[in-house]
Amino acid sequence: MSLYRNGLQEVRARIAGATAATHNPATVRLVAVSKSFSPTAVRAVHALGQTDFGENYVQEALDKMTSLADLPDLEWHFIGPLQSNKAKPVAERFGWVHTVDRLKIAERLSAARPWDQPPLNVCIQVNISGEPTKSGLTPDAAVELAPSIAALPRLVLRGFMGIGEATDDSLRQRAQFAVARHCLERCRAKGLALDTLSMGMSGDFEAAIAEGATMVRVGSAIFGTRKPA
Ligand SMILES: *Cc1c(COP(=O)(O)O)cnc(C)c1O
Secondary structure (H helix, E strand, O other): OOOOHHHHHHHHHHHHHHHHHOOOOOOOEEEEEOOOOOHHHHHHHHOOOOOEEEEOOHHHHHHHHHHOOOOOOOEEEEOOOOOHHHHHHHHHHOOEEEEEOOHHHHHHHHHHOOOOOOOEEEEEEEOOOOOOOOOOEOHHHHHHHHHHHHOOOOEEEEEEEEOOOOOOOHHHHHHHHHHHHHHHHHHHHOOOOOOEEEEOOOOOHHHHHHOOOOEEEEOHHHHOOOOOO
């Protein structure tokens, strides 16, 4: 009996419930956030049918990928702050980057994406809560940046990513997730074919799904509480 079976089942049930409540036929993709957890933990969750995993720190992720190289179907998502000097290994080893926040980093990712791999999927990070401590662009800046990123040859701009404020107030959560949805809608109105809203974590993904999340990033509800870094 896997240590993670109950957590994963509960998360899947919560996603199904929240999705059913939206009357929206779109499916929600679960990214299991494995930062600070061991390759053994990732292997156990993968054995339960989970293939998408999210990581915040480049070196920790690369070490984990090496330990798990025998698993053929893992899809790795980079969800942490990205420095330009780390763009190359990220472009080489991940399938997705959720945290693009400037053209320069996107250009580096595109230049470093190997030609024998499909284009790298990226999202632009929007500061949906407006908190000064949070990364991400203002909604206007994010929408303005989108066409330049969509034009890069080795990237596919998929949509927007946001991190909600830590609050239990579900109306407040929803108002913030709606900010990312509006960015997506504005870009679609300009003709960009975007399909992804990466938003919602262990404590707030129901609110994110209610506002149109297509991808939720869930760590502690699957893996348990993280030790402080
Ligand atoms: C850690 C992290 C998560 C997962 O958070 P939980 O509260 O453990 O579900 C999701 N997104 C980002 C960007 C993170 O850094």
